[in-house]
Amino acid sequence: MAIYLTKKNKVIVQGITGRDGAFHTQQMIEYGTNIVGGVTPGKGGEIMHGVPVFESVENAVKATNADTSVIFVPPQYAVDAIYEAVDAGIKLVVCITEGVPVIDMLKVYHYVRTKGARLIGPNCPGIISPGLSKVGIMPGQIHKKGKVGVVSRSGTLTYEVVHALTNKGIGQSTVIGIGGDPIIGTNFIDTLQAYNEDKDTEAIVLIGEIGGTDEEEAARFIKKFVRKPVVAFIAGRTAPPGKRMGHAGAIISGGTGTAAEKVKALNAVGIPVADLPSQVADLIAEKLKSSGKRQMKISKKPTTKKAAVSKSVAKKKSAKKAAKK
């Protein structure tokens, strides 16, 4: 199993005839994603990479029973595309588009939730459950099926970390890029909850960056609810205040949203934060090793005790590290 995305998802591509939409449709099909159709108004009836193109999402859903959509349309049409997908009954909407106005996202965020649908993004690389399906633009070949859940606000930085995990022989259950915008449909907390409940995920990697307070909220959530080891990386320790660092959401404003605050909040609940992307794989390897041992030893003890053990392990480790320095 994986979270949000398995082989069963029937996927349509909104903007399938555009340059990016067409290219990534082919990539997704090659990876094994169950692409059942696409939507481009004015091009209904055409065939793209072997799948039918429809005039509207409603038509596509009627004809294919699609439950998932991925959006590749330009920013001025992206909000409309999200509403169209959700209104047609799509349950998982992945919006790749960068540049969606924040004011619109405020409404989209709440509307999608009232409809019981899930939005990933915008401004994100998408989601992949290695070996099962990918809905997005990430290079499939760097991933490996396994038991680590990854959630990230970034794109290529996620690839960097996933690549390091795979090179170390550590596979992933699901990898989600939740997006670099200030308002996004799925947050760290939603994903952490899903990984916590997913029986095939044994450890979690959280990749955050400057801006907002999502990492701090994630830390509080992990302390309360998450019973699996978590390792983090935070980008932007050297970012100056008041400057947007590429992502619309990556900005330190009014002194809040710094990397230091986020690292502190995560450390405070026993989550080790890697100094370099490659160290994430080392930290996860250690966590998997120690949690494996622990499960053998105290397999029937209540979960709360486990958490206490993992915290003390983290403390010991950071103490060791400090001693080395």
Next chain:
Amino acid sequence: MKIHEYQAKEIFRKFGMPIPDGEIATSDNEVGKIAARIGKPVMVKAQVHVGGRGKAGGIKYAKDAHQAWELSQQILGMNIKGCIVRKVLITEAVEIASEAYIGMIIDRAAKMPVMMVSPAGGIDIEEVAATTPEKIMKLHVNPMLGLQNYQAMNLARFIYGDIKTARKAAQVIMQLYRAFMHIDASLAEVNPLITTPQGEVIAIDAKINIDDNGLFRRPEIEAMRDLNEEDPSETQAKDAGLSFVKLDGSIGCIVNGAGLAMATMDTVKHFGAEPANFLDIGGSSNPEKVINAMKIILKDSNVKAILFNIFGGITRCDDVANGIVTAVKELKPPVPIVVRLTGTNEDMGRRILEEVNLVATSSMEDVVKKAIELAA
């Protein structure tokens, strides 16, 4: 995007907000004419994109047109925190009985706009929040419904005990909300919102920041961009479709993806050097972008080495390599260049780089260490 006070006031005025009479001037003679037309005491206010203008001496009271003309000679051309004053706003000086604050931002955690008001106006709101938080009232607004009149009234009554004044302030709060939502703002505030001894409520200062993502549908706001207030290299980068922020270090960084670009800067720092910039060439594989990126970085004389950190996905390593080769031939960079290529078409990229005797590594840490070594 930041805009000037006079531009924020133009926007607010369109939404019906009471703003004192005023005009913008770029020379002392213009200042004299405007002040004479107003015919009352005026304020001469420096228009720059930084806070603390008053403390720096950029805002002055003038009792008549002659004094305004004199004062503007001091203020025009003044350097406030690195910004040269090129424009001054000449605006009627109104009598102040009380000062309040009204503002609006997006609460990222709540996914809602939030209105903030305080009877303690005229000072930095962050200071009020830190020292006397009980003097601030916050109200989250349901973005589906918008700000309701009763909510605006509740906010206004928190500032003013007098019902007549509160009614006037509630209108201003509504106007602030409508303006914010209509122009794709990310921050809008009036500080201070004042009352006059006659009981009028007037916005005598205004600040608006704009969400860059909304600019495509707000050409009238895009036109307010003041290039004089931006770092020229950042403007050049923006025109070339690059995301760039200038920093003070010696290691130039060219990276694909914003998160990886930040992580690259952090890695430079981790190994004991300082990054010269943030630069994201974006997801596409356009060799032209690589050339432009190198041009911009080479303008910075602090740069002692340039490192490329490319993790190919949609970005193809061979395209970036072609860009590097062209850039090296065309620009003949006086500083060493080191390259990391991993991912899509990595091997092709390596072969292409051989033409200019560059050897790409595949590890991010190695390339950073090498750059630092060569820069030393």
